Amino acid sequence: MDPLGMVAEVVELESLKRWHQVPPVHHLTDYSAIGEERKHATSPFPFNPAINYKIALWAGDISLLSVDAIVHSTNESMSERNPISDRICARAGPALREEIRQEVKECRTGEIRVTQGHNLSARFVIHTVGPKYNVKYQTAAENTLHICYRNILQKACELNLSTIALCVINSVRRNFPPDEGAHIALRTVRRFLEQHGSCLDLVVFAVENIDVGIYEVLLPLYFPRSLQEEEMALWQLPVNVGGPDGEPLLPDRQIRIIDNPQHSLDGDESVDLSSQLDSSITVGEHAFSHMQGDLDQQRLLGERPQTDPIGELMIKEMQSKESVCHIPLTRLGPDERVIYFAIYLTAVKFFTDFHKFFQQLIEELDALPARLGCRDSDC
Template identity: 45%
Template sequence: MMEEDGSQDPLGARDHVVYVDNMTRWNFTVLPLASDDDSQNHSESEEKVSPFPWRNDLNNKIILWSGDITELSVHAIVHSTNERMTERSSVTETLYTKAGPKLEAEIKNNIKVCKTGDAKISEGFDLLSRYVIHTVGPRYNVKYVTAAEGALFCSYRNVLQLVRENSIRTLGLCCVHSGKRGYPPKEGAHIAIRTVRRFLEKYGSDVDAIIFVCDDGTYNVYEEVLPLYFPRNPQEEQESLAHLPEDIGDDMGEPVIPERQIRIMDKPIYPKSDDRDFDDKTVDLNAEFGKSINGTVGQHPFASMQADPDTQKRLNPRSDVDMKKVEARKRYERLLKRARTEDLTDIASLRCLYRTGQDRFGRPVIVFVGRNFPASTVDLEKALLYAIRLLDPIVEQDYVVVYFHTHTSGQNLPPMNFLKNVYHILDHKYKKNLKSFYVVHPTWWSKFATWFFTTFTASDIKQKVHSLKGVQYLYAKINPDQLDIPSFVLDYDIKENGPRYCVPFEEGTVEEL
């Protein structure tokens, strides 16, 4: 359905060409409401006004599609790369192959670099598209979320700005927020779609179609987020209100960072002589500046502006710390909401993380089985959501974790960056109420990794981590009937330590081996 005879392609004959006219527009992806009467009755009962109202004209310019972006017969496509334009991915390789050597030469000799959040345009050369817009998305770090959000918005905004400047009517827009740079797909989709929505509200007449080009990993995310910003009927518009994030950006779609906004008092203090006609007066800035020199600057309304945020931070550094805590809490609450609603049965079926009984002090015990965790293939984001769903009701009180490192290989170990992100994402109560973290059957490498992580990232739990060379060392703290231990762990323990071995414990202490 997507492909046509190459003879119809004005840019030349191609084996695989996808034409915009043959693609399904967003407004045709669902049936309209049953009747006008139903719509009228529904609108009468509405109490809230959506910041993204139903606009059929805008929906008609949106296409959601999964495929090879180089097969699109459009005016321009977007290429996500790195700052030195040396990105090596399957998409980039395909792009360079089809564009021919002239594109690489153009980048090497003329474009050279592209800063994070910036966008640069080149010819498409042998591609179907006339232009290629190159942009660099940010690397995601939970410590600098606002910076990443701002940079990602800039990428999309600058791409769309080039669209206007070069009279581009049809655009293939890839996911700039790539998983390779650690950006959460859903959070990135919100910024991408919201920015396009605001752009079309202002400059929709300049564009015929914007195609969100996804792959198998991002298509479902975009399909879920798109109705929030491009509702397809009044009913969907109202249903979307409950799912919109707290930060819906400004009138351009840019994320709102409260501490960077200019703060002006609601009611400036006017000089009495100017009360009646200040709005109608032409202000003589030279005269007003003269007043400030004479010590009367406090009489002018501009003097009612509060101190700039950077100065306030220097004077009151505590406020910046409090703001970061608030942001971290909001971020965790968003993850918790997702954890409670998303289908995580595939993660639960792995039996890598589960709750068992209680230790001798009545504290709940969480078991993590390293061998059962396919870190190289599992969806790490869903694994984090499952952990939050399981642990959140437990960590309100003291708890302990038992990690079986038995038969664990490199395929079972998540990236260190992921562990760092998880540590910073989790609410403070996780670290505060964790009383002991037992590592059973550690290897030399696991001991080193644990020491490195608890020394440079998680120093506040360093004293809570204990390495145990055998299962029986757990029994001094946790009764055997309170532990659900996989059979392969017990078999390995017997093979390594024998059926019975002495455990030299003193009451209330754990020997680190």
């Protein structure tokens, strides 16, 4: 019942317009006429009437939809209070909260839990927890949101469901940008229907009024209703449209290849090995030692991270030893000189790899909370 005590009407699927039946809301801009360069040579999401028939956009109360399952976005303790959660729980009756309290209890970020629909028109409620958005862990948050949608669709197929209503999982309360969340949702659903479309007859994007405009603008990019919309999407789609499943892709790290590692980037630190073998080697003047002092400049485009305590500690330790490590090679025979020099180069490589390992370890530890999906109490 609604707040006035009136029995709310159930929304039957027959009353929903499929996506191909919805006329364009916005005028199609001819970007080629204004000379703007397209972002894609060919469409990553071509016009497909069969897929469009499986999509519907509906603005309203998701708890009223007569589908096999509706999606409920909540927190890890499954106790979040928001208008959508309140409507779902109110119409489902106290049995839903009791099932959550007795059997489900909790849900980790990115995971899903399934309960009965009880008094709802939907047979099941699929609960999920969207990620908190942090610029520092942007990729992890985007990937977790993709996993939420992907897990929901996979579970629907496992339960042999044919119709499902998706709410907007990304929440402004969790600082997730609405447009970025919509891009992830739309391309994840599109890729899933391309691969497993036979197991679902209808996917309803059930959005609140605040999100209607975003989905009206972005839906034609991922589900073009005509060849004209497909062509316009070549300019409007983001450059990065995700991987085969719609998952976010990490930007490739650019690596600088140096033809001769005996020469530094400065160009004036070359070493005459023959002259040094005839006399002596001063550790710290050789190009390999110079490379150790600035690893990121050698292997990456850009400066090294501003905070790298382990790397700085290692470099200072090596530099402190350089000042006292002057070994006259005149006392060594030719074979011994070669062996010594080989050991020296091996040691430098060891410290280089050692520094790289700890730097990567720090990065992995920093990103670990977001990848695992931190709990509300921890974030």
